[in-house]
Amino acid sequence: MNKTHPQRNGDVAPFDPAKSFSEERGCCRPRGACLRCPPRCVCVTVLVLLLLAATAAIVGLAVALGLPPRSPVNRLCAASNNRTGFLCDNRVTCIPASQVCDRTTNCRDGEDEQEKLCGDLPRSLPAYLVFRCGNPAHWVYADKRCNGMNDCGDCSDEMGSLATCPPCGSAWWSCSPVFYEYCACVPRSLCRDGVQHCTSWSDEYLCTP
Ligand SMILES: [Ca+2]
Ligand SMILES: [Ca+2]
Structure with a gap:
């Protein structure tokens, strides 16, 4: 009598080398259960091996073609x-x-x-x-x-809510400048040089280089 399913108590179907790896290992069923995987059953191990092989092939192809490594994001x-x-x-x-x-x-x-x-x-x-x-x-x-220079032309890169610059650094004198070259800070190197740079003249009378 032909058996369609192996039985417990040692009455297990003999090993058939023609069966696939996944079928004999029973990857998708508990040990001792039916050793034949249904058609939809896919062995995870085989999938992982296939993915590794595909990745290695892609990397090998990239190296062979001399493709540059990915740029930092x-x-x-x-x-x-x-x-x-x-x-x-x-x-x-x-x-x-x-x-x-x-x-x-x-x-x-x-x-x-x-x-x-x-x-x-x-x-x-x-x-x-x-x-x-x-x-x-x-x-x-x-x-x-916030580099001290009026690059936008309207000082929006040095003053106001868009720029949010810190106060003038130690190398700068805070005032309202005469020239559009500067905005809220004038280089201290221009203090007391005989030329007005602040509307208040503070660069000539108060500032120290
Ligand atoms: Ca460049
Ligand atoms: Ca600037």
């Missing part, structure tokens, strides 16, 4: 003087934001001048590299914010 970094910077592919060099798309190669492999960054300024730049001035039509690089 977040390139925000602090350049010299704590300026907003752009991290190069070597993940060590941090160039100031204003050196991105300035038509000069500053990162070793030129990633600061690549088309996807520079093709449609400023929209093609990451938001952290861009400061929008009081006039939204104007923008400057983020490292120009």
Whole structure:
């Protein structure tokens, strides 16, 4: 009599080498239960092995084609003087934001001048590299914010709620300047130089270099 299912108590169907690995191991059923996996039963081990093989094939293909490694996703970094910077592919060099798309190669492999960054300024730049001035039509690089110079032309990069700059540093004199070159702070190097830089003349009478 032909049996359609193996039975307990040692009456187990003999090992059939023609059966698949998953069928004999019974990966999808408890030990001792029916050793034949139904068609939908998929062995996890076999799947993992297939995934590993596919991954190895993809990596091998990338190496064979000489594809570069993926670029770091977040390139925000602090350049010299704590300026907003752009991290190069070597993940060590941090160039100031204003050196991105300035038509000069500053990162070793030129990633600061690549088309996807520079093709449609400023929209093609990451938001952290861009400061929008009081006039939204104007923008400057983020490292120009709070650098003491009037880069926007209306001082919005140095004063007010957009810039949120700290008070003048020790190298600067706080006043309302005469010249548009400066905003709320005038370099102390200009104090008592015989030229008025503050509307109150405080740079000539109160300031000390
Ligand atoms: Ca550059
Ligand atoms: Ca500025």
